[in-house]
Amino acid sequence: MEVIWYGILSILLGTYVLLDGYDIGAGVAFLFFADNDEEKNKIIKSISSVWDANEVWLLAFIGLAMVFFPHYAQILFNNFGGYILLFLLFLLLKTLAFNLLYLYRKNPFYKSVFGYLYGFLNLMLLIFISLIFSNILRGLYFEQEERIRFVSQSFSPLAQKIGFFDWFTLLTTGMIFIAILIHGLGWIVLKNSGAFNRKLKKLIQALAFIELILVGLFLISWYIIHPGVFHNYWTYPFLFILPVLAFIALIGLMGIRTYPGENKASILSTNFIIFSWISIMVAIYPNFILPLGHKKLTAFNAGFDNPDRFYIEWWILVLGILLLIYSIIVHKFMKGEKNT
DSSP states (O other), X not given: OHHHHHHHHHHHHHHHHHHHXXXXXXXXXXXXXXXXXXXXXXXXXXXXXXXXXXXXXXXXXHXXXXXXXXXXXXXXXHHHHHHHHHHHHHHHHHHHHHHHHHHTTTOHHHHHHHHHHHHHHHHHHHHHHHHHHHHHHHOBOOSTTOOOEEEOSOSSTTOSSOEEESHHHHHHHHHHHHHHHHHHHHHHHHTOOSHHHHHHHHHHHHHHHHHHHHHHHHHHHHHHHOTTTTHHHHHSGGGGHHHHHHHHHHHHHHTGGGSSSSSHHHHHHHHHHHHHHHHHHHHHTTEEEOBSSSOOEETTSSSOSOGGXXXXXXXXXXXXXXXXXXXXXXXXXXXXXXXX
């Protein structure tokens, strides 16, 4: 059952990243790449009805982690508690900012104020997501006597004392940041057409080239830090199809300007995130967070003191089904507007 719940938590968190990535990436695009009111209005309309439906997946992840893997939840909050609280606060403020932006979208002054606020909050959310995931992939100490510094003693790869900000986490943050930004841009392209789309496709193509370089540097660096990180792939070579599919999607994004239609960027970015996420989960399994010391935090030692916790059975299954139905209904019948 540990494996099943490990998979469920991975799916919940991955689904949140995938679905809220549309909104967060589009919000950052609103801040940096919308040059006039027409382009800003197109972004607002693109996400006007789907922006607030995805935090349920994150809350489900946090709740189930606390119930089934309490030691994992404890480690997360011990190391990232302040950042997680800020992240949740920014989610609430983003909700308020978007409501006000949509309400006052015809008033130039308030639209500007709430637009910048909305874009800034999305930028901070994307930075928080990227940094937290970067530290999870870099690894943490689980021994009580070891602590992560806020900033690395040195940004050299040879530094002995690492920090929340170090050379690896900044590299990985850039990779995650660009991936989610491309994802949001792909959604905007899907919901629009014309000159704005041509501009965004050109941007996506450039970002995809940068992303490919960052992914390559990340994989090399990850292997240097954790030489056994690809053990699951060497053991089961058929699993290599997952990162291969992720690379195919990324390479496809590099030629996005040559493809007919407006849905290719969204499809490719979605595939890139899905297969990248699954590839990473396969690589780190059974770890929740990669270890820097001798002690590990896995699905099999995450603090269970009662096996019956796994069998809170049917009500969890029913809630999961309802969550899935809710998400499908919201995304099917409350889609953002198609702009021309």
